Amino acid sequence: MLRKPPGAAPAALDFARISGVAALGFALLIVAGNVIVVPAGLPRTGAGIGEVDGFFRAHGDLVGLGSALTPAAWVLATLFGAGAVRALWRSERNRGEAWALLGFAGLVLQNAVFTGVVAIRLALASTAADGIGADTSLWALHDALFTLNGTFLAIALLGLSVGGLRGGLIRPWHGGWGLVAAALLFGSAVLAPLVIDHAGPLGLLGLAGWLMWVVWLVVYGVALIHRAPQSPTGR
Secondary structure: OOOOOOOOOHHHHHHHHHHHHHHHHHHHHHHHHHHHHOOOOOOOOOOOHHHHHHHHHHOHHHHHHHHHOHHHHHHHHHHHHHHHHHHHHHHHHHHOOOHHHHHHHHHHHHHHHHHHHHHHHHHHHHHHHOOOOOOHHHHHHHHHHHHHOHHHHHHHHHHHHHHHHHOOOOOHHHHHHHHHHHHHHHHHHHOHHHHHHOOOOOHHHHHHHHHHHHHHHHHHHHHHHHOOOOOOOOO
């Protein structure tokens, strides 16, 4: 168990632990969601409409199951971000900075964008169940939202990595890892037209950044669980 230093607020310690567990839960749910649909053949970005139609006709139930995990994932992501802001707020206020708030904004925005991605998948699964073929424009919108979401993941990684480093919450290697992941995801978003239209190694930018993001989340969660609350002076 963590030992509370003199003067530490129990609520602050408890919320840090809760938000750390939320980060672990968020990482688990987003991995689980992909484990459900990716092995079944979820079409890659830029896939032809025939492949898309075939997948949603055959695996609409799996799409529904994977989508059922996402509301809880968004709640946990928001809780994690709030906990990180709470943990870093005093030190950032003393320095006149708001890196953690920047990271929290990225988490909220990625929740909003991925809501669109999941909604499109559910719509395609529903229409496929009714015997209606997949719509080319709808899948193109899915791919665009999915790829551009790397921008908001990058903002979350940048803000919480820099804030965590400057606030002493995370280790230098962890912060550097987050910044590399942010660069990969942002690069994938910037190159979205090429990633969508041309199958090839460019698609690996976003995949590598996403895998690094999951690892970063887990380590950040552990850091929040084990952090000691700041003293009332903020030192």
